[in-house]
Amino acid sequence: MKDAGLDPGDLEWMLTASCIQCGRDAAAQLLDRPDRPTGFICNFDDIAAGVLAELRAAGRAVPGEAAVVGYDNSDLAEALDLTSIHQPFAETGRIAISLLVAAMDGTVDSTHQISLKPRLATGGTS
Numbered sequence: 001m002k003d004a005g006l007d008p009g010d011l012e013w014m015l016t017a018s019c020i021q022c023g024r025d026a027a028a029q030l031l032d033r034p035d036r037p038t039g040f041i042c043n044f045d046d047i048a049a050g051v052l053a054e055l056r057a058a059g060r061a062v063p064g065e066a067a068v069v070g071y072d073n074s075d076l077a078e079a080l081d082l083t084s085i086h087q088p089f090a091e092t093g094r095i096a097i098s099l100l101v102a103a104m105d106g107t108v109d110s111t112h113q114i115s116l117k118p119r120l121a122t123g124g125t126s
Contacts, residue, residue: 023050045070083126
C-alpha cells in the first residue's frame with residue numbers, strides 16, 4: 001500500500017455477516033457519511049455484490065466514483081463482472097487430501113503451514 005502512496009492507517013474496517021443484504025446495509029451506512037469511501041474490499045463476493053447493488057442504487061458510478069473488490073471469485077462475481085480475489089480451491093483440496101493421506105500413513109507430521117498465492121480476477125468494478 002505504501003508503494004501506491006496509500007497509508008494503511010487510513011483504512012476503515014466494518015464487520016458484517018456474509019450476505020448480499022449485509023453488504024447493502026454496510027454500504028448504505030458508509031454512503032450516508034460526508035466522507036464517502038471510494039473503495040470497498042469485501043471478504044466475500046456476496047458482500048461485494050450487496051455493496052455494488054447499493055452503490056448503483058445510490059447513483060454512484062462503479063468503477064468511476066468507487067471501486068469494489070470481492071473475495072472467492074465465485075460464480076456470482078463472474079455473473080456481475082465483479083473484480084475478485086481468486087482462491088485456488090482445487091489446489092487447496094488436493095494439498096489437504098495429500099496431507100491427510102500422508103498423516104494417516106505416518107509419513108508426515110501433523111503440523112504444516114502452506115501458503116497458496118491468490119490472484120486478482122479483474123472485472124468491471126475496479
